Amino acid sequence: MPIPFIMPKFDMDQEKATIIAWSKKEGDFIKFDETVLTVETEKVAIDVPAPATGTLARILFKDGDMVPVTKVIAYILKEGETLADLPPANSTPLPPKPEPFDRAQGKAVPVPQTETAAQAASIIATPVAMRMAKEEGVDLSKVTSSGERITREDVERFLASKKSVGRVTVAATPAARRIARESGIALETVAGSGPRGRVQSADVSEMTKPIPAPGIHEAEVIPLTGIRRTIAERMQQSFQESPHIALTVDVDMTEAENVRKRFNAQAEKLEQPRITLTALIIKVVAWALVRNPYLNASFNGDSISLWKEVNIGVATAAPQGLIVPVLKSADKLGVSEINLRLTELTDRARDNKLKLEDVHGGTFTISNLGMFGIRQFRAVINPPESAILAVGSIVRTPMVVDENDRIEVRPVLSLTLSADHRVIDGIVAARFLSDLVTGLESPSMLLY
């Protein structure tokens, strides 16, 4: 039997992918794991490797086609097999493992119609049961029969059991449900103000207001679908609603680098991870934020919230897109601890294992593109925060180091602050930057 080549599923809630290009054509010999085509999901382009070694045959979808996951897109002929071994062209091909997935929301998930005639024949069911199964998208092989054959009652029981699994039990008005759905808020996390705790629309609306709520425990997993969309919306909103001002300073990093070296020598002895520059910057930023509360604030339309907590988000490139894990209460932590937590957060981000609480509740964001050699850039504020710090690369630069105009080559770091001018005056922003310069040029006072 030729091996069906299915459109693989890459993401938990991915339903389809678009074929960008086949890199092999029918008749080509392909080796296991070799790239055969490239597809695009909502998030990324992915190379699809061959599931087996053999000859590529009957490509069923062309470049540009959008294909549901688990659908057969081609076949691979094993050695000795010919086109004649392929299943009839009009029969529904059988993917190796139809993967019915449950979604927490309790939505009925249509299981792709996957039975071949042969498989159907091996299942003994009444015609009514077969028709029902077809209509309801039920895989009859998963239905237990109460007698010799699967009857309508068996299918009905199966359907009923499916339904009861994911039933939403939160009491909420339809309007509340709609707003929750639109804003990606889990109703389970909303406190209902209505009778018997029923969630009203206002309860959900309250949560969609731009107030970061430290200590939110919303759900197990960050909903990743449309992360690109979320970024786009937030950036657009930020850029349109908050008037950005940008200020840049250069920092002599000589002392900071020295300090980092000393720390790392010690860390090596203790077999701890090396302190990153970002960790050091976070430490200094946290300190400066405490001194400059307007940088650690949110604009609410008719008021400004100055936050008690200093929760610093760090823009991180993750496989699924930009993500900003938040380091909670950074002002209360030492640089080693910041470093440890940061490492842990970025690791989890890369492994796609962040929890919702890991990304919520930020009060200030740092974006570091220095490792890519970016000298200096301006970042867009991450709403509802009021400022973001763009960290460039350290460049060894000749600079005047004393009153005698002596020139030395020093490691210079360029920092650019974007600030919401509704909250932060230019002079306030300047003071904050000035504090950062002080902190980074004399780090010992903060670290010891």
Added chain:
Amino acid sequence: MAKPKVKENIIQDDFNERVRRLGLSDETLIGLYRTMCTVRHFEYTADRLYAEGKVHGTMHLSAGQEAVAAGTRLALQTDDYLINHHRGHGHFIAKGADVNMMMAEFLGKDTGYNHGRGGSMHIADFQSNNLGANGIVGGGIPQAVGVGLALQMQRRKEICVCIFGDGASNEGVFHEAMNMASLWKLPVLYICENNKYGMSMDVERVVAKLPIAQRAEAYGIPWSTVDGNDVIAVYETMKNAAEHVRAGSGPYFVEAMTYRYFGHSKSDRNLYRPKEEIEDWKQNRDPIMRFTKCLLRSEILGEEQAREVNAQAEQVILKAVEYAEASPDPDISTLMEYVYA
């Protein structure tokens, strides 16, 4: 019950004399014969189509009652209005309805009189002042009051003929309508077509005092009964009644005694009447047979010619079936049409 006075030889005895007195030409008489044959063929063909599974709904056939339809029509003017009952095929055909459109409606086709919305029971042809058959027994009787009132208010010469069965005379509106029609001297000719059974109920079991026509007495309406299987007698009675009505003297009530051959509707297995009774009516009192005999004896019609007229009538109906079968069903997309004007 006062049995309808049907003597088989009554027509033969005075047929020529009556025809002369009424001034009926040979052509008119042959026309009556043709109409009756056409109705008969329509009904038997309808029954056959039903048996062949080509009819979706039910139907109420009037075979055996053709003389009432043909004789009444001859007594009316072309523009007179007709309010009909559910067993109405004969009256429609006699009034000149297009049998193609009737048959198409019977088969539920878009080319039918009602675009397939009404079926056998609701055929209407407003262009020829045929205001439709009614599926509610007696439903048309009070409407005739309205038609009569409009004719009176509009000072018109036409009259309204309202035909209903023996069963309808027991509906409450029958009495309301008789009273009002008489009160306002409306131009309505009420015809009770007594075919002896209201579905399965013998008139003798459901009407306290017969004949039904005498109920008109209570409302001051002149009335008469007639042998409904004698087409000439029907004509004569209706002619006199229509003259009375058209003269502005108020309504008139005629009860025509007749008999239906088929069951009430297709689900009827005739358990309520003996087979012998049906056979007796068919063999001895059939209106077409009786009229044919008269025409033959009076040499108005030869046997050959009689066969020919009958065959022509059959052809008309067979053509109607062809037309209906070739016609399209109403498009499902038109489902919501005709509800509101």
Added chain:
Amino acid sequence: MPEMTYLEAIRQALWQEMKRDESVFLIGEDIGVYGGAFGLTHGMLDEFGPERVRETPISEATIVATAVGASLLGMRPVAEIMFMDFVLLALDQIANQAAKMRFMFGGRTSVPIVVRMPGGSGTGAASQHSQSLESILMHFPGLKVVNPSTPYDAKGLMLASIRDPNPVCFVEHKALYKTKGDVPEDDYIIPIGVAEVKRAGRDLTVVANNIMVMKTLNVAKRLAQDGIEIEVIDPRTLLPLDIETIINSVVKTGRLLVVHEACQTGGWAGEVIASVVGSPAFDYIDAPVRRLGGRDIPIPYNRGLEKFAVPQEADIENEIRALVGGAL
């Protein structure tokens, strides 16, 4: 604009239309010298004569049937059923005949009749002279059911009903007959099938008909003093029902209460609510959708019992406060 009563507004519409169109005539019991049980046709016999103000025996079925038959010949009859309760005697002619004729006959005719009928309680007329049966009439496609709540609407809707080519049941309310309002002398039409927002508000939508419109508006005034702004919609026509206006309102307010005097069970509120809940407005509903109908009993005779058999202003107010205040 002259002020007149609801009753006078209907009379004026009939009067003006009979002057304008000779095919219009009235038919009913005691509508001549007596002027009808409520005096609505008072003076019309003198003006138009007995042929066009046609008094009948007590034969409701045939009164309507006569209108039906006459309409087939181009007349525009306006039949009066003395009390709405008696429409049940004529229901075959309304539901089986008038409503279906156009359809059964394949669109080849129409039945332009108006059947006027005063319904409603409050006059001590007890169980067989006080019902609100408009919900029953809504169940017959082919009919239109019109139900004005103000003198202005009554005149405009009556003129529209007479000129409509379909059978129209024109449902009046006895207790509204003496209510007053501005009514233009001119000829004007209120289109059938168009609801009116009698009062705009943001907190809750109340849909009410005939006398309940007035009661709800009174309640709305009181609630406004407490900052509760309710939107009051009068469908004016129950069949065809302008559900779109209601849906749009619910999308705005998120709350819906339907109030009618008709018995709650099987009442038209259920129809409105089912339509709204099944519409895109569902996603905007923020409180239980409720109805307040008459109690499921025949209308009693005793004044106190009669009053509490149907929704009172206090009942409406309590319902609204509970819904808006989050108690429900």
